[in-house]
Amino acid sequence: MQKVAFVDLYPQYLELKGEIDAALENVIRTSSFIGGKLVTDFENALATSVGTKFAVGVANATSALWMTLKALGVGPGDEVITTPLTAFPTVEAILLNGATAIFADIDEKTFQISPQEIEGKITPRTKAILPVHLYGIPVNLKEILRIAGKRNIPVLEDCAQAQGAEIGGKRVGSMGAAGCFSFFPSKNLGCWGDGGAVCTDDENIARFVRMFSNHGRLEKFTHEIGGANERLDTLHAAILRIKLTKLDEWNAQRRNIANFYTEALEKIEEIQTPQVYEDTVPVWHLYVIRAQKRDELANYLKSKGIGTGLHYPLPLHLQPAMGGEKRRGELPVVEQVTNEILSLPMYPHLALDDAKRVVDEIANFYSGKC
């Protein structure tokens, strides 16, 4: 039985092996492992790719979000509105600043935070709005920016899953106060460990993040504030600089696979395929369907050697750290949707024949041919 992996990163390395090996050897030979020209070169290329004046490489997206919220003045007593359907780190960034996470329910067709629900959650304590371009599908940012703009509330884009996605011809991460990116290995632009970045046009945010992430200093022995060690490693920057040249091509390959899935799965009544907003270009970090008998389907696919994932099984307000089961009923849409979502195999080098096998097995499951 031919297996279909949920994700396989090795082909990315094979495609760039010569360049990556040479870049790593160069870092090792110079023994310059922290900061330096390679980090700056990558930051400049990233800023160009995203379309912002500044890009600051940092240790991961959790710290990118944590430090950017801090730069926006978020602290104890403040509220930050975000989605209940995201990876837990989005919320950790709020908690790390001593603020309160307020969840706004999602749009069930796109899985993205609903602008109308955000508007209903704004209070005088709302210090920032933190939408997440989940699965690589851009949120309805125009509407969110309109709602936030009326009250002068900054919008911080969590772009961890959406490197290269576009809205109206502009890249995500370039339209709010700042955009935070993750280079976790399986992300659309992944390094070989943890990495992240903050992209922004705002010089104050860029300066603060650069300083805070490097022990509160811009000069070697002058610490202007108490900061932390949240820098991007040079080895990662060297790899990322090379992989960035492939981002658009690999995202196009993801879109090919997503289009194939959507066209084929739309014919199966028990499946709802993901929708996107008008005038956007998604980058399909994950391809997530809503499926009847989701758990049985996942088990069946597993028995056929096909990997799937759950992103995410529990809405964040129901996590023990956020209140847990006593909050059930607060956000009905996400609570329903999380019972039905299933992530299908998705990575740039996934063969269309393998994607076809996934679709065929899903069809077999529902037609009772299994």
Ligand SMILES: Cc1ncc(COP(=O)(O)O)c(C=O)c1O
């Ligand atoms: C939406 C979202 N935000 C933030 C993060 C945190 O990223 P990192 O692992 O780089 O800290 C992730 C990672 O899973 C994510 O998916």
